[in-house]
Amino acid sequence: MPNSTKKIEISNLTVKYGQVAAIKGISFDIYKNEIIGIIGPAQSGKSTLLKVINRTIEFVPGVAVGGTVKIDGEDTQKVKSVHELRRKIGMVFPLPVGLPLSIYDNVAFAPRMAGTRNKAQLDELVERCLRQAALWDEVKDRLDSLGTKLSGGQQQRLTIARALSHEPEILCLDEFSIAVDPVTTMRIEDVLKELRFQVTIILVTNLVQQARRLANRTAFLFNGDLIEIDRTDVIFSENPTDKRTYDYVNGIFG
Amino acid sequence: MFIETPLVQKKKRTEAAAKIVFMLMTILMILPLLLILAYLLYKAFPILSLDFFITNPKNGMRAGGIWAPFLGTMYLVVISLLISAPIGVLAAVYLNEYAGDNWFTRIINLAVVNLAGVPSIVHALFGLGAFVLFAGMGRSILAASLTLAIMTLPVIIASTKESLAAVPRAFREACWNVGATRWQTIRHIVLPNSISGILTGVILQVSRTAGETAPVMFTGVVFFKKISEGDIFAYNLFDQCMALSMHLFTISTQVPDVPKALPYGTAVVLLGTVLLVNALSITLRVYLRARKKW
Amino acid sequence: MANQRRLGNLSEPIIEGLIRLCGISAILFVIGIFFFVFREGSGFLFSKLNLKEFLTSIEWYPDSPSNKRYGVLALMAGTASVTVLAMMIAVPFGLGAAIFISEFCSRRARETFKIVIELLAAIPSVVWGFIGLTVMNPIIIDLFKAPIGLNVLNGGIILALMSVPIIVSIGEDALKAVPDSYREASLALGATRWQMIYRVLLPAAKNGLLAAALLGVGRGIGETIAVLMATGHAVQIPHSILDPVRTLTATIAAELGETPVRSDHYQVLFIIGILLFSITFVVNLVADLVVKGIRGK
Numbered sequence A: 001m002p003n004s005t006k007k008i009e010i011s012n013l014t015v016k017y018g019q020v021a022a023i024k025g026i027s028f029d030i031y032k033n034e035i036i037g038i039i040g041p042a043q044s045g046k047s048t049l050l051k052v053i054n055r056t057i058e059f060v061p062g063v064a065v066g067g068t069v070k071i072d073g074e075d076t077q078k079v080k081s082v083h084e085l086r087r088k089i090g091m092v093f094p095l096p097v098g099l100p101l102s103i104y105d106n107v108a109f110a111p112r113m114a115g116t117r118n119k120a121q122l123d124e125l126v127e128r129c130l131r132q133a134a135l136w137d138e139v140k141d142r143l144d145s146l147g148t149k150l151s152g153g154q155q156q157r158l159t160i161a162r163a164l165s166h167e168p169e170i171l172c173l174d175e176f177s178i179a180v181d182p183v184t185t186m187r188i189e190d191v192l193k194e195l196r197f198q199v200t201i202i203l204v205t206n207l208v209q210q211a212r213r214l215a216n217r218t219a220f221l222f223n224g225d226l227i228e229i230d231r232t233d234v235i236f237s238e239n240p241t242d243k244r245t246y247d248y249v250n251g252i253f254g
Numbered sequence B: 001m002f003i004e005t006p007l008v009q010k011k012k013r014t015e016a017a018a019k020i021v022f023m024l025m026t027i028l029m030i031l032p033l034l035l036i037l038a039y040l041l042y043k044a045f046p047i048l049s050l051d052f053f054i055t056n057p058k059n060g061m062r063a064g065g066i067w068a069p070f071l072g073t074m075y076l077v078v079i080s081l082l083i084s085a086p087i088g089v090l091a092a093v094y095l096n097e098y099a100g101d102n103w104f105t106r107i108i109n110l111a112v113v114n115l116a117g118v119p120s121i122v123h124a125l126f127g128l129g130a131f132v133l134f135a136g137m138g139r140s141i142l143a144a145s146l147t148l149a150i151m152t153l154p155v156i157i158a159s160t161k162e163s164l165a166a167v168p169r170a171f172r173e174a175c176w177n178v179g180a181t182r183w184q185t186i187r188h189i190v191l192p193n194s195i196s197g198i199l200t201g202v203i204l205q206v207s208r209t210a211g212e213t214a215p216v217m218f219t220g221v222v223f224f225k226k227i228s229e230g231d232i233f234a235y236n237l238f239d240q241c242m243a244l245s246m247h248l249f250t251i252s253t254q255v256p257d258v259p260k261a262l263p264y265g266t267a268v269v270l271l272g273t274v275l276l277v278n279a280l281s282i283t284l285r286v287y288l289r290a291r292k293k294w
Numbered sequence C: 001m002a003n004q005r006r007l008g009n010l011s012e013p014i015i016e017g018l019i020r021l022c023g024i025s026a027i028l029f030v031i032g033i034f035f036f037v038f039r040e041g042s043g044f045l046f047s048k049l050n051l052k053e054f055l056t057s058i059e060w061y062p063d064s065p066s067n068k069r070y071g072v073l074a075l076m077a078g079t080a081s082v083t084v085l086a087m088m089i090a091v092p093f094g095l096g097a098a099i100f101i102s103e104f105c106s107r108r109a110r111e112t113f114k115i116v117i118e119l120l121a122a123i124p125s126v127v128w129g130f131i132g133l134t135v136m137n138p139i140i141i142d143l144f145k146a147p148i149g150l151n152v153l154n155g156g157i158i159l160a161l162m163s164v165p166i167i168v169s170i171g172e173d174a175l176k177a178v179p180d181s182y183r184e185a186s187l188a189l190g191a192t193r194w195q196m197i198y199r200v201l202l203p204a205a206k207n208g209l210l211a212a213a214l215l216g217v218g219r220g221i222g223e224t225i226a227v228l229m230a231t232g233h234a235v236q237i238p239h240s241i242l243d244p245v246r247t248l249t250a251t252i253a254a255e256l257g258e259t260p261v262r263s264d265h266y267q268v269l270f271i272i273g274i275l276l277f278s279i280t281f282v283v284n285l286v287a288d289l290v291v292k293g294i295r296g297k
Helices: A045-054 A080-087 A103-115 A119-132 A151-164 A182-195 A208-214 A243-249 B006-047 B051-053 B067-098 B105-115 B121-135 B141-165 B169-177 B184-190 B195-211 B245-252 B260-289 C002-047 C051-058 C074-105 C105-121 C124-143 C151-175 C180-188 C193-204 C204-223 C225-230 C248-258 C264-296
Strands: A006-017 A020-031 A035-039 A063-071 A089-092 A170-174 A200-204 A219-220 A225-231
Touching: A006 A045, A020 A045, A020 A063, A020 A225, A035 A045, A035 A208, A035 A225, A045 A063, A045 A170, A045 A200, A045 B051, A063 A103, A080 B245, A080 C124, A089 A151, A103 A151, A103 A200, A103 B184, A119 A151, A119 A182, A151 A170, A151 A182, A151 B169, A151 C074, A170 A182, A170 A219, A182 A208, A200 A208, A219 A243, A219 B195, A219 C105, A225 B245, A225 C105, B006 B260, B006 C074, B006 C105, B006 C124, B006 C151, B006 C193, B051 B067, B051 B260, B067 B105, B067 B184, B067 B195, B067 B245, B067 C002, B105 B141, B105 C002, B105 C204, B105 C264, B121 B141, B121 C002, B121 C124, B121 C204, B121 C248, B141 B184, B141 C002, B169 B184, B184 C002, B195 B260, B195 C124, B245 C124, B245 C225, B260 C105, B260 C124, C002 C264, C051 C074, C074 C105, C074 C151, C074 C193, C074 C204, C074 C248, C105 C151, C124 C151, C124 C225, C151 C204, C180 C193, C204 C248, C204 C264, C225 C248, C248 C264
Parallel strands: A035 A200, A035 A219, A089 A170, A170 A200
Antiparallel strands: A006 A020, A006 A063, A219 A225
């Protein structure tokens, strides 16, 4: 199960949007092949953290990032190709985005951009990713139809398939279940339990029970500060280190 | 039950009056124009035939057709758009996809707005000073097309920017997240999904370019030039040419004793071309809007 | 495959450089326009031109063999008279039509009107000039018992008709930008549609409507071939709207063809060009600031 190799090392990370501090100097490590749950109320910096990890934060105007994020020991600010970095990381955001392409092309997009042209290779990859995202059976007969015309839940699974299509080592999910019905949520959670053997998973969620079901460890972010990070059973026990953690996971505030 | 008080009745009357006044204003603008257009067509009708299109003006422009000016206009439109469309589209891509929110971008936007407001005769002076004299192109189709191209540029930039902005930002983010570069994102997602709007904007410029007179009158268009009839390659880039707009100006103001039907015929052909292209672009827009992909 | 990728890596900076270059081209062209027009006129501007006389004299005799005089006051008066008259017609009608189209029409009628307006905007200025010359002018002479010939009224009406589409479409945009909640709130309070327009909509959209009018003015000042064909050729300060005048733009268009390159007269025409460029630059700048004003709020 989770081993002790450090996959991501975050140290003293700060993020400011203009004058507003979104992350106020947090440090923690994420181990290889673990599922780490990140919980916390809205505006606590969870989504910002994910954008820093794959450096899409750079597309936000007026943003200032301090501190370092290392992946496999390499500083993300100093990588040779930011696109190689982003391909290492699969991202799934709360609102599903099907690209205005066919279902097939949605999944084949990333490998094509990375230079894969081989049709057989792409076919194989598209099928594997769609199966992993529990979408294959529903769409296998209409891979040519538009990804944007799928239902919300299907589009979210398409997004997950796309996030897997570039064979990432890290998979980040940001409140993926917002746009998905409970049955699909359970199916995706099963998928994640399978995937943890291949990839490291960062699961940002505001459903604390989801973190409890899936995560090996859980971090509690609040207002841009890291309040506590520990084994999930400790965070959800009767006596986590910080009182606010107990209050939050038990619905006393949030 | 509800009974109308005098106040309510008065209110209702004002409202009805307001509506009628505004409607009359709108109709007063549009109706005379339609009548005028019908009148032009009526006066031009006797001369409109295939011959009118494929014969050169003759007898000091008092007879014959419009072949040389018609072909000249086509050359000017096509060449100027070949220059302005790529520059304009790429400029809009820069402004919408690359430029940050800073003073430099604001200056570019301001320049675009002002370029759009430069009077056409000033464009003519610029074309004369820069292309004809300074660059040594002489009065030529090339110099005139370049002048027209710079004139149409801001409009192409504005319409392209609008089409690009209509593509949701979430699509771009999704592409960046899977490791696509900025240009890959633009090339594979943004442009394919805005190309219809961009094309509509460019086609619309055909009509504007075809009708312009002032910018070309000192940069490449002449009163009269004889070319071989029916040969669509009759002009070359460094020739001077005739143009429909200039031809209409000439035969209606500069040449005495022109038979009435000639200028009317020329006006109708120019107007018909312009309106046809416009109608085409509007139809295209309506059709494409109906089959949006999201 | 590896080859393709290397090529991709190389072509990306090239295409991005090209995009950036095109992006700044607008600035280069504006500067270029000013530079080249200035360059052609500068010799005369800095040596012989008496700026005071240029701007305040009504004597425009560029071809006089003995005593050439270059005063553009009458030409400016020509431009001003035609533009002001055109705006007096076009602004109320244009804004009225904008209000009608945006507030009183059904969705379907609105789309139809907008297409008609768009088509009107496409009519070339030389065709407008021709209409002024052959259709409008005889009607005006008949109606007002005016002396034979072209006049301010004719040019003003033509210019008004040309400016209306711009004013309507920008005015309509400005009205559309007012949130529907304003309309609903005032109608819910029992205001009639007219009261809502007069008390709520017009104040809220006032900057956009002002900008629409300003852009109409800019177009009016810059219009060349239509006024050349429709307003006559007399260089004078008009005393009535039935007098003929000559505008700044029409003067350049009419005279540049016959002046030798780099002659005094030629250079003065370029100086008029600089003047026109500056005037429209200011008008457009103000219109732009006014529009920004709405967004800032």
